[in-house]
Amino acid sequence: MSISPAPLIVIGGGQSGLAAANAAVAAGLRPTVLHAGAEPVGSWPGYYDSLTLFSPARYSALPGTTVGGGDPDRYPTRDEVVDYLRRYATTIDAEIRTGVRVTAVRPRPGGGYLVHTDTGDELAAAGIVAASGSFGNPYVPLLAGRSNYAGELTHVAHYRRPEPYVGKRIVVVGAGNSAVQVAHELAHHGTVTLAARAPIQFVPQRIRGRDLHYWLQVTGGDRMPRWLLTRLVRHASVLDTGVYRDALARGLLTRREMFTAFTPDGVIWPDGASEPVDAVIFATGYRPDLGYLAPLETLRQGMPAHAGGLSTTHPGLAYLGLEFQRTFSSNTLRGVGRDAAHVIAALARFVSAGHWRWRR
Template sequence: MAHSPSVVVIVGAGQSGLAAASAAKAAGFRPLILEAGERPVGSWPAYYDSLTLFSPARYSAFPGVPLPGDPDRYPSRDEVVAYLEAFAATLDVELRTGVRVVKVTTAGTGFAVHTESGEVVQAAGVVAASGSFGSPFVPSLPGLDGFTGDVLHVAGYRRPKSYAGQRVVVVGAGNSAVQVAYELADVATVTLAVRRPVQFIPQVRGGRDMHYWLTKLRIDLLPPAVLSRVIRGTPVFDTGEYRAALASGRYRQRPMFSGFDGDHVVWPDGERERADTVILATGYRPNVDYLEPLGALDTAGLPLHKGGVSLTHPGLVYAGLEFQRSFSSNTLRGVHRDATHVIAALKAHL
């Protein structure tokens, strides 16, 4: 199937893909969104049931399209799903669901986008906006292959009920790790295994949510190199309940275990502790394997880019990479800025 040179294929219809489509249309392109799932909402429906945004609704939406309801509430997973679906319906662009991209290759001065069904779409430019949920990072842990308990990435976690009465170790020190450990503690004995102690950040300071200050002080816009000097580790936004629960022993925190031994984890001090389930809240990597045939990735499978613009193929750009250009790059409140930036770069090239 052939398209005119103005066609830009956007891989993924989550928040990043929808923001890119909006920017591409405004720039005069004909966006074509290809989404592997059945709805234009990205990976949001697959997140755990109790997930809520750690930013208030007023800081969690695309420009000019606020989330409905109280702007100071923290929207739930399902509210975000409904918001994205409604936003997609207003875009007036070509959007195909149930279409999985398996590889991208060059074709003349543009690209050929190959789908799982065998279709080949010609495009002047490509926006890789496929997120990272489909590529959970599982670290190499000594003895993991011989562990007789259950191991899953937090991507596969939904609700605490099925872990009732278990001894659960949650690996990680970010927002997901703490939220999951906190709710599991209602039904299970929970230990948080961390490389460094959880860095709690007050959700409210001076009577205002921290996202007010992130915006006011422009911390949201800091480049990653500068940001790393301002914020150490992964901040966990907390109204006080998570820190208090940890202090009270509701769940506990220990330095990362050194390995597995049968149905036990072995802590650095040599203590062995039985574990029924280990949940890895160890992050994700960009889900962009389809770009490997293009030669756009490094040896670790990560995009070779600067600010979301490919260093190998000028007509290829990215949207929604973590810390792509700032602290808020892969968030609802910030992805539109990166989308506008990379689409402008794409237009300058084409």
């Protein structure tokens, strides 16, 4: 066990953690990034093979860089993003430790925090940025009969490619981008039904010849404050060039109201009809992966208490990469940099004031 004081520890080495480290260095802090994965590219290698960003390359980069590699209006692939983050990490003058999983964060007597890792280390910090994302905590709703279902039940976090589903009857649960993209891919290999509690809300990918994200940028929609956003956005929406809407209209995909229960070999639909199903894939989102903060007792049903990413319960604790943390784009490549600048500025003031220093 070792104790090594550092002004700032960033937990997570994905896009949010790297944005935090970059902003911290610019603010004159000495960040140490702790990342559980083998390299600082976040959860991107774990996404399904065919994933492409829903925003063009020109709108999909962290501060001070571009994704590069060709047409700025293309939609980068998963592997392009991995390569981009790998390069970005090398530009940050900070210590980035990979293969280190944080197991607990505790208050340190006299001020600051102690960060415990699965390697047995204990690190002291003036401030903490929890930037571990949510991919490690996929959400699957508890439905009647789930434990008795004999088919394949998984979350889209564990889906990779369509080949294992050839000829199968599949239900994809969800009404967001990932649900529709995966369902559309699978529909060319099996029989697919989209199950959702609300109708699919399509949003045009291109408006008057330009990608939606151009209009979000010029109108300021990407920076819409959280309080207003939550009033306007009622449920998930799907960016579409017309391909997905057409697939539903042609019957390649079928959409039904969410089933009410599982049977041993399938599901029960709201009209009472039972249907055999080989596989159910939940694209039902994620919850913040913040279990290591449990000792601080700052989580409420797994969700952090914060205002704009700054903890309302623990001075010197901040968050990055939360959905709708401050704006519509808070947990995206194009938006997390703004949030990083916001929370790091506050942490820099906190550290420079010396409020965290422990008494001898």
